[in-house]
Amino acid sequence: MSAAQTSNGEVVVSVRGLTKVFKDFWNRPKARAVDGVDFEVRKGEVFGLLGPNGSGKSTTVKLLLGLLNPTKGHIEVFGHSPRHVQTKSRIGYLPEESYLYRYLNSRETLDFFGNLFHLNKADRDNRAEQLLEMVGLGKTQTRAVGEFSKGMQRRIGLAQALINDPDLVILDEPTAGLDPIGCREVKDLIIALARRGKTVILSSHLLSDVEDVCDRVVIYYGGRIQAAGTLKDLLATPDTLRITTPVLPRETLERVLEIIRKDVLTGEVRVDNPTQNLESYFLDVVNKARAANETSGAQSGARVAEYLRGGVEARPAADKVLEKLSLPQAAPPAVETKPVAQTSTPKVDAKKLEVLTQASPPTPQPAKQSPAPETRPVDLSKADEKLSSLLGGKK
Amino acid sequence: MQRIFAIAWLTWKAALRFKLFLVIAVLLILAVVGLPLVIEDDGTAQGFTQIILTYTLSAITALLGLSTLWLSCGTLARDIEECQIQVVATKPIARWQIWLGKWLGIVSLNAVLLALSGGCVYGLLQWRATKLPAAEQTILRQQILVARGSARPPDNTAEIEAETDRILQGRLKQNPEMAGLTDAERKEVRKMIREGVKADSQLVPPNYQRTWQIDLGFAKNYLHGKPLQLRVKFNSAQKNAAGTFVALWEIGDPNSPDARRLAPMSLAPDTFHEFEIPPDLFDANGLLTITFVNPNDTALLFPLDDGMEVLYPEGGFALNFARGLAIIFCWMALLAALGLAAASLLSFPVAAFFALAMMLVVFSSGTLAESVDSGTVAGGNAETGVAGHSMADVVLIPAFKGVLAVVSLAKNFSPIDALSSGRSIPWSELGLAFTQIVLLLGGFFAAAGIIFFSRRELATAQGTQ
Numbered sequence: 001m002s003a004a005q006t007s008n009g010e011v012v013v014s015v016r017g018l019t020k021v022f023k024d025f026w027n028r029p030k031a032r033a034v035d036g037v038d039f040e041v042r043k044g045e046v047f048g049l050l051g052p053n054g055s056g057k058s059t060t061v062k063l064l065l066g067l068l069n070p071t072k073g074h075i076e077v078f079g080h081s082p083r084h085v086q087t088k089s090r091i092g093y094l095p096e097e098s099y100l101y102r103y104l105n106s107r108e109t110l111d112f113f114g115n116l117f118h119l120n121k122a123d124r125d126n127r128a129e130q131l132l133e134m135v136g137l138g139k140t141q142t143r144a145v146g147e148f149s150k151g152m153q154r155r156i157g158l159a160q161a162l163i164n165d166p167d168l169v170i171l172d173e174p175t176a177g178l179d180p181i182g183c184r185e186v187k188d189l190i191i192a193l194a195r196r197g198k199t200v201i202l203s204s205h206l207l208s209d210v211e212d213v214c215d216r217v218v219i220y221y222g223g224r225i226q227a228a229g230t231l232k233d234l235l236a237t238p239d240t241l242r243i244t245t246p247v248l249p250r251e252t253l254e255r256v257l258e259i260i261r262k263d264v265l266t267g268e269v270r271v272d273n274p275t276q277n278l279e280s281y282f283l284d285v286v287n288k289a290r291a292a293n294e295t296s297g298a299q300s301g302a303r304v305a306e307y308l309r310g311g312v313e314a315r316p317a318a319d320k321v322l323e324k325l326s327l328p329q330a331a332p333p334a335v336e337t338k339p340v341a342q343t344s345t346p347k348v349d350a351k352k353l354e355v356l357t358q359a360s361p362p363t364p365q366p367a368k369q370s371p372a373p374e375t376r377p378v379d380l381s382k383a384d385e386k387l388s389s390l391l392g393g394k395k
Numbered sequence: 396m397q398r399i400f401a402i403a404w405l406t407w408k409a410a411l412r413f414k415l416f417l418v419i420a421v422l423l424i425l426a427v428v429g430l431p432l433v434i435e436d437d438g439t440a441q442g443f444t445q446i447i448l449t450y451t452l453s454a455i456t457a458l459l460g461l462s463t464l465w466l467s468c469g470t471l472a473r474d475i476e477e478c479q480i481q482v483v484a485t486k487p488i489a490r491w492q493i494w495l496g497k498w499l500g501i502v503s504l505n506a507v508l509l510a511l512s513g514g515c516v517y518g519l520l521q522w523r524a525t526k527l528p529a530a531e532q533t534i535l536r537q538q539i540l541v542a543r544g545s546a547r548p549p550d551n552t553a554e555i556e557a558e559t560d561r562i563l564q565g566r567l568k569q570n571p572e573m574a575g576l577t578d579a580e581r582k583e584v585r586k587m588i589r590e591g592v593k594a595d596s597q598l599v600p601p602n603y604q605r606t607w608q609i610d611l612g613f614a615k616n617y618l619h620g621k622p623l624q625l626r627v628k629f630n631s632a633q634k635n636a637a638g639t640f641v642a643l644w645e646i647g648d649p650n651s652p653d654a655r656r657l658a659p660m661s662l663a664p665d666t667f668h669e670f671e672i673p674p675d676l677f678d679a680n681g682l683l684t685i686t687f688v689n690p691n692d693t694a695l696l697f698p699l700d701d702g703m704e705v706l707y708p709e710g711g712f713a714l715n716f717a718r719g720l721a722i723i724f725c726w727m728a729l730l731a732a733l734g735l736a737a738a739s740l741l742s743f744p745v746a747a748f749f750a751l752a753m754m755l756v757v758f759s760s761g762t763l764a765e766s767v768d769s770g771t772v773a774g775g776n777a778e779t780g781v782a783g784h785s786m787a788d789v790v791l792i793p794a795f796k797g798v799l800a801v802v803s804l805a806k807n808f809s810p811i812d813a814l815s816s817g818r819s820i821p822w823s824e825l826g827l828a829f830t831q832i833v834l835l836l837g838g839f840f841a842a843a844g845i846i847f848f849s850r851r852e853l854a855t856a857q858g859t860q
Contacts, residue, residue, distance in 0.1 A: 022855070065485045067854035089487035099478040101405065103412035115401035116486035144412075160482065 011076075012168055012199045013041040013064060018073035020059050020223075033059040035223040037073070041201060043167075046194045048210040049203040051220030057203040058096055060220075061172050064201070065093055077168070089117060092166030096173045096203075098157035102146025106137050106156045109145055110163055117164040124163075130305035131159035134189075136182075150177035158186065165307055169193060172203045187212050193308065211235075244274055398488045402496025403503060406470055410504055419462050423512040426454040427519060440534040443527055447520050448539075449815045455512045456723050456811070459505060463727050464750045467501050467734025471848070472743035480853050490849040494739065498731055498841065505727040513720045517713070538624065538669060542715035542819035543706040544614050546683075548607045551699070555596060559589040582770060597696045604688040605697070606649075609705050615681030622671050624706040625685065626816070631664040633693040639663050640695060643688035647676035654684075664695070667816075669706070709819040718820040719810035725832040729805060732837040736844030739851065760802045763795045804831040 020034040034056040041047040049057040062068045063075060066082035080087045100109055107128055114124035132138045135155035140148075145156055154177050161169060171190070175183040190200050190213045204210055210217055211231065219227040227234065248256070253271070260269055410416040430450050436442040471494070474480040483493060524535055563585050567573050576584065599605040611618065631640060639661040647654035655673050662668050677683040683705060689695050697703055733753060737746035756763075766772050771788045772795075808828045813820050 062481075062854040065481075065854075067481055067484060068852050085487050085489050087487075088485060091485065093482065093485040095478070095481055097478065099482050101409070101479055103409055104405075108408070112401055112405060113482075113486060115404075116398050116483065116488050118397055118487070157482075164486075 009042040009044055011040050012043050012045075012078060013039075013047075013201065014074075014076040015039050015060075015064070016074045018060070018063060018075060019071045020056075020063060020068060021071040033223050034063065034070075037218075037223075037225055039218050039225065039228065041199060043199055044194060044197045045216060046190055046200045046202060046214045048214035048217035049201065049220060050205070050207070050210050050217050052205055055205075055220035056223040057205070057220055058172055059223075061170055061201070061203050064170065065091070089164060090167040092161035092164060092169045094154075094157050094161040094169075094171045094174055096176065098145075098150075098153035100145045100153065100157060100160070103144055105142050105144050106132060106148075106159070107141040109156055110159060113160045113163050119163070127163055127165075127305065127307060128159075130307065131162060134305045134308075135159045136185075151179055151182055154178050155182065158189075162305070162308060166198065168199045168201070170201045170203075173205070174202065175204070175206060175209050183209070196308070399492050399496040399499060402483075402488075402493055403500035406466075406497055406500025407504060409470065410466070410500075415462075415466065416504065416508070419458065419508055420511060422458055423455055423508060424515055426458060427451050427512055427515040430454060431519065431523065438528065438531065440527065440531045440539060443523070443531070443535065444539050444815050447523060448516070449811055451516050451519075452719075452723070452811045452814065455509070455516070456726070459508060459512075459723075459727055460730055460754075463501060463505055463730045464734045464754070465747060466504070467497070467731045468738045468746040468750055469743055470497050470501065470738070471735055472738035472741070472746050475738075475851075475853060476743060478854075484853050491845045494735060494841070494845045494848050498728075498735055501731040501735075502728050505731070506724060509720055509724055509727065513716070517716055539815070539817040540712040541708060541817045542710035542712060543624065543817050544709035544819050544821075546609045546611050546614070546705045546707070548609055548703055551596060555589065555592050558592045559585060562588050562592065586770070593699070594696070597699055597702065598694055599687060599689040599697065600694045601689055601692050604686055606684060606686045607703050609683045609685065609703070611677055611681040611683055611705070611707065613681075614707055614709070615677060618674070618677070618707050620674050621708055622674050623683075624669050625672050626667055626669045626704040626706055627662075628667045628698065628702055629662075629664055630696045630698070631691075631693055632696070635691075635693065637661075640689075640691045640693070643690060644672075645686040645688070646672045646683070648678060648684050649686060651678075667701075672705075706818065709821075712817075715820055716814060718822070718825045719814045721825055722808050722810040722820065722828045722832075725808075725828045726805065728833045729837045729840070732840035732844065736840040736847070739844040739848035756798060757802050757806060760799055760806060763799055767792060767795050767799060801836070804836055808832070 016038050018034055018037040019032070021029045022031045022033055024030045037056070037060060039047075049060060051057050059068065063070055064077060064082055075082050077084075078087050078090060101112070104112060110128035110131060111124050114127065119127070129138075132141055135158055137152060137155055137159070140152070145153060148156065154174070158171075158174065161171070169190075171186075174186050174190075178186060187209065190202065193200055194213075194215075200213075202210065202214060214231060216230050217228070217234070218225045257269065257271065407416075431446050434446050434450065436446045471480075474483070480493075484490065520540070524532060524540070527535060566584075566588075573584075625644075625646075629640075640663075642660045642662045644657040644660070645654055646657065653676060655676060657670075657672070660668075660670070685703065685705075687697075730750075734746065734750050737749045740746075741749060770792060771785065772791050773785050773788070808824065810820055812818075
């Protein structure tokens with residue numbers, strides 16, 4: 001991707017002074033859904049439209065797609081009006097609900113949309129096959145979409161949005177109704193698309209969705225943009241520092257804390273066990289269970305459709321959809337800046353840390369024999385207890 | 396075209412998956428097969444035709460017409476209301492292609508259903524005909540299961556108008572006090588004079604004779620040696636006890652030795668009569684002279700529009716039947732365009748209501764025509780016989796004229812009547828029907844529908860599925 005690479009890239013979407021006022025039957029203004037919005041989305045960006053329900057995100061998306069006409073302002077998508085028909089061949093769209101034909105099965109659905117993109121039969125068949133495998137619906141190809149659960153409908157909706165290998169993918173609440181596996185897969189797919197130079201516009205009110213994948217966001221409230229910028233700029237807290245290590249011996253930790261307390265007030269230092277986030281934990285459990293069990297519902301996506309991977313992922317190891325393990329290394333700046341991505345504890349050499357602590361200001365050897373602790377034994381036992389609990393019961 | 400066909404295919408899928416196709420097909424077949432079972436014919440060729448051909452084809456037209464309107468309103472309006480159109484419209488397909496694809500889907504669906512039900516009617520007609528008495532079978536084969544060309548007396552409307560004006564001018568000169576008449580009064584006087592002139596041109600007083608000259612046109616070249624049919628209808632000024640009147644006919648130029656007198660007939664008024672006339676009685680120019688002598692003691696009146704007609708063999712029934720179905724198909728194509736145009740702008744129930752209301756206007760065109768004829772929407776004064784006039788007439792009468800002119804473009808074709816009376820539906824008529832009904836009227840609704848649909852915001856609806 002990413003933000004750094006795209007700062008001077010081609011402008012894919014340009015929005016200037018966009019305003020949408022919904023009117024009633026008598027043409028009286030009823031609601032100002034979008035009010036004077038400006039932004040640009042550049043090629044290869046994952047751009048987030050973030051905001052609470054009713055803040056104007058979906059209206060903006062529909063204006064970008066030409067499904068609504070702006071009351072004021074100007075929109076260009078790939079340099080054309082949103083209503084320009086040929087431009088639409090470069091766009092993939094997943095609406096906030098899976099507005100698909102209930103009487104078609106998933107195969108027919110993809111075939112139908114493939115026809116609208118003027119794909120020949122061989123291409124339609126090939127892509128439908130890969131997409132259905134990718135979204136985990138390979139075994140339910142002949143079931144009518146109307147019989148699908150909401151999550152399965154989202155999956156087939158996502159597949160139709162990618163049938164044309166779009167340059168711009170617009171996803172409106174893409175993870176709504178999906179289980180955690182599906183959510184993770186969608187997010188990883190977005191990252192995989194961005195890595196191929198595709199532009200993604202993601203509208204969501206789920207902060208974790210946006211935080212996990214977006215390079216740049218605008219935050220809506222009341223139809224206006226309240227904040228805009230890269231996630232790094234918006235989320236960074238440069239006045240704090242976090243060090244993560246494996247569990248250290250008590251003595252080492254005490255020495256580290258002692259050094260730190262020389263520069264920082266005790267109340268500003270926190271020592272705790274980092275917890276894995278629920279999504280990662282859940283995925284671990286399911287992955288283990290999957291090996292033994294089968295489900296009649298949606299399968300976990302197998303692999304990103306080959307035509308969507310293009311030449312970027314030639315390694316067989318990267319075939320696995322969402323390339324969970326390789327992702328942090330493969331997506332350099334964006335992932336580095338995301339605290340949530342740090343779900344596992346990076347290995348830090350304890351000895352090095354110990355050396356580091358010893359290399360710091362002269363070891364106050366006499367301090368060990370200082371009478372001060374002896375004068376306050378109660379405080380020490382409490383500290384012991386606290387440390388013991390922090391270190392998982394080790395004494 | 397791939398995109399348009401994809402949309403058309405979608406309409407087919409919907410009709411099949413929602414079992415709409417199956418239900419309509421079963422209803423049509425029930426109408427075709429069931430109607431003749433429920434309503435017994437009287438064993439005559441005419442009665443048989445009335446049941447097997449007229450009723451069934453009318454039922455098919457009505458059923459298909461309603462389902463076409465319903466489907467065309469629903470297929471687009473529901474896509475918009477249930478938001479599927481939001482996904483379709485974001486693909487590289489123009490709005491007009493979506494509209495046209497929907498229309499094509501409905502029209503092709505109709506074509507299949509019409510062919511299916513038409514085939515059943517044709518098969519049933521041929522099969523049931525073998526069960527008629529031999530004499531009736533002969534009549535059926537000669538008069539109905541054929542395609543007969545038609546020739547009528549020349550239109551004398553211009554002469555009637557000229558005569559009306561001549562009489563009116565004469566009376567104005569004779570009665571200077573009439574110069575002060577208002578426009579409305581003058582129109583009323585002229586109308587009454589015109590009615591008198593028109594009646595004179597149709598009337599055959601007692602013990603008088605009337606002669607018609609009918610041009611057979613190009614058909615004269617292939618009618619030598621072939622018997623023709625005369626189809627006549629008259630009204631009587633008074634009823635008589637027998638309920639019938641004697642009719643004396645002479646066919647051919649009265650000055651020619653070849654002219655033939657037919658045997659005296661006893662014919663009932665107010666109904667059509669068909670009888671054979673000998674071949675080769677027309678002259679070298681194709682003019683057939685028909686003379687009617689009224690020996691009765693009451694005047695008889697042959698209506699200008701359908702009082703006198705000569706029918707001659709022109710082709711086979713099968714192809715004629717197919718052309719008749721093709722005209723019905725043109726109506727369905729128009730209804731599909733009407734329904735889609737309404738759905739392009741309105742929600743499903745409102746669109747369906749609008750389309751049905753338009754149908755109602757078409758069916759009530761007779762009432763509109765009466766108002767136009769009388770020149771007012773207000774009722775006439777029963778005592779004076781003079782029609783009242785109001786300000787509404789200034790607006791409504793021209794509006795009614797406009798509506799009638801438009802409606803007549805589609806309504807002036809009557810394939811079921813033609814088939815029921817064994818009259819030919821020429822290719823030219825089918826071409827005219829296609830031009831007027833599909834291209835002109837259908838094109839108007841298509842243009843309006845596509846403009847509405849293209850300008851419409853498709854994402855204002857919340858999903859209802």
